[in-house]
Amino acid sequence: MAKTPWGDPDLQGSWTTDSAYAIPLQRPAQFAGRAELNDDEFKTKVDEITTRRNRALHVGDGGIGAISEDAAWLTRTFRQTSLIIEPADGQLPPLTPAAQQRQARAPRG
Numbered sequence: 204m205a206k207t208p209w210g211d212p213d214l215q216g217s218w219t220t221d222s223a224y225a226i227p228l229q230r231p232a233q234f235a236g237r238a239e240l241n242d243d244e245f246k247t248k249v250d251e252i253t254t255r256r257n258r259a260l261h262v263g264d265g266g267i268g269a270i271s272e273d274a275a276w277l278t279r280t281f282r283q284t285s286l287i288i289e290p291a292d293g294q295l296p297p298l299t300p301a302a303q304q305r306q307a308r309a310p311r312g
Contacts (some may be wrong), residue, residue, distance in 0.1 A: 223286060225252055228233070229291025230285035239282040253282060 205213040225248065234240070240248060285293035298306065 208309065223283070224280050225279060226283050226286050228286050229295060230287065232261035235292070237284055238288060238291075245282050284299060 207213050287293050287295065290296055
């Protein structure tokens with residue numbers, strides 16, 4: 204992974220979720236240890252997305268849908284089991300002690 208001059212991971216760039224529809228941030232338990240869906244799981248996911256999209260297209264009176272017919276973003280997805288790929292378990296890492304202290308001092312409400 205590229206690093207900044209001060210040694211942190213270099214995360215510069217444009218980060219969009221346009222092509223990451225229906226990918227959870229953290230890896231669900233049923234996919235533990237796997238970064239990608241298998242063929243059957245991916246087919247099920249695509250079928251569910253297609254069903255939701257078609258339902259949304261035909262909501263309301265006269266078949267007028269809640270979304271545009273060209274809502275291509277509702278059909279694109281990947282086999283990833285989570286948006287988080289590092290750490291390898293696909294979960295948010297625990298907060299550092301300093302972050303836990305800041306969180307404890309933060310106002311609530």
